[in-house]
Amino acid sequence: MEANEYMNSLSNRTMERRRCSLGRAKVYQLIGVCFVLLCITQSAFNVYLWHESVGISKSMNASACNVTLLEEVPALHSETEQYLKQIDKLFQEKSELLEKNKQLHRYQASLNETNKLLEQEKDQLFNEKRELLQNKDKLENETKKYLQEKKLLSEEKNKLKLEKNLLFQWCKQLKQQKDEMAKSKNELVQNKLELEKEKNELLQENKQLKQQNCNLYQEKWKLQEEKDLLERRNKELEDKIVEKEKLISELPAIINTVEANKLRCPPGWQRFMSSCYQLSAEANTWMYAKQNCESKGAQLMMLNDETEQRPFLGGVLKIWIGLYGKIQNNTLIWYLMGVDGRLLRSGGPNTRKPQFWTSFSQSCVYIDHSLPCMKSWSMGTCMEKFYWICETDPIGT
CATH class of the missing domain: 1.10.287 (Helix Hairpins)
Structure with missing residues (x-):
């Protein structure tokens, strides 16, 4: 319309x-x-x-x-x-x-x-x-899919029925096995109780053995330290004997040279063997001690190794010496240097460092008078304040 x-x-x-x-x-x-x-x-x-x-x-x-x-x-x-x-x-x-x-x-x-x-x-x-x-x-399309799914579900249903029958059979078998396992479980529980008792006894014995082992290890460590100490003392005594024999043999020549040159130490200095030494009157940093000795025309007391004997003046316990350690950050190479420029020891990252070495990038060495013969070196930060000894050669008259 x-x-x-x-x-x-x-x-x-x-x-x-x-x-x-x-x-x-x-x-x-x-x-x-x-x-x-x-x-x-x-x-x-x-x-x-x-x-x-x-x-x-x-x-x-x-x-x-x-x-x-x-x-x-x-x-x-x-x-x-x-x-x-x-x-x-x-x-x-x-x-x-x-x-x-x-x-x-x-x-x-x-x-x-x-x-x-x-x-x-x-x-x-x-x-x-x-x-x-x-x-x-x-x-x-969905209808087709549903029909296909229905077909698949019917097939799965048949499979599940077969599986159900098999599961019923397996269930019967499992029940039988369960009964057998229950019996074996009771036996295992009894065995477990017995084993726990044995375990507790063994733990107590193990604890006692560990304590005994610890005691033995401590005793071993003490004996090893005593052995090392005796060996070091024996070596020191041998070195001293050799040095004394050498001094005895060189004594007439030294007497003749001293009488000829008439060498003496400056006022306030003390002589030991062929060098003069002076103990500081105050405690200060390692760098200050180095500069103080250099201002007097001397240097910090040098030691070539831990066994070298040097005089100790006064009753001070810790004294700076003319050695310092240094580690390069890039290469991890370490050096033990003297104030006179000598290289005493060195090594790389895999080289064993001395026992007294510290983890600082730069450390300074001191000796502790409380230890025997002043032969034990220690390392610390160079900013610590200790006494020091200056060393110089005697002068003629």
Whole structure:
């Protein structure tokens, strides 16, 4: 029904458009005729005025023409009035046609809106149709999948039935095994209790053995320390004997050289063998001690190894000596240097360091007088404050 109404409205609009075009043509024709008549009347009045201005000589020749023109003027006026009336009618018809045209435009606009709505509804219906088709295809595919799954489930069901029967058989067997395991469990529990008792006894024995082992290890360690101490003392005694024999053999020559040179130590210094020594009156850092000895024209007391004997002046326990250790961060190579520039020991990261070595990048060496013969070296940070001994050569008289 809506399509028929739409087609009827289209046919009515075409008819109305044709009528409007015919009315417009008539109006244009009448306007043209009126314009021609006006031109003619204007030309007649112009001729008349021209004859009035020309004069009498030419009035006679143009009188006949003017008479004819004057005779035609009333007819022309009547025709112009008729044309003007027709023009008024045409203008009225034009206004009516314009109103009808406006109504038709409004109707056309409403039809365009309805057409747009219909097209939108058509698009929506088309999209819904396409979605429904897609849903249909999906449902068909899902139906196929469900059928396949149903088939698989039925097969699995049959398999599960078979497995169920097998499980029932296995369950019977497991029950029998369970009874047997329960019996064996009771036996194992009894064995476990017996083993726990034995374990506790063995743990007590092990504890006693560990304690005995610890005691034996401590005794072994003490005996090893005593052995090392005796060996070191024996070696020291042997070295002392060799040194004393050497001194005894060199004593006449030393006496002769001393008497010849008459060497002596500076005031406030004490002589020991062929060198002079001075103990500091205060405690300070290793660097301060080094600079203090150098300011006196001496150096910190040097020891070539831990067994070398040096005098100890006074009752001070810890004394700086002229040795220091250094580790290079990049290569992990360590050095044991003397203040005189000598390299006493060195090694790499895999080389065994001395027992007294510390983990500082730079450390200084001191000796502890509380240990026998001052032969045990120790290392500490160079900023610690200890006493020190300066060493220098004797001077002549």
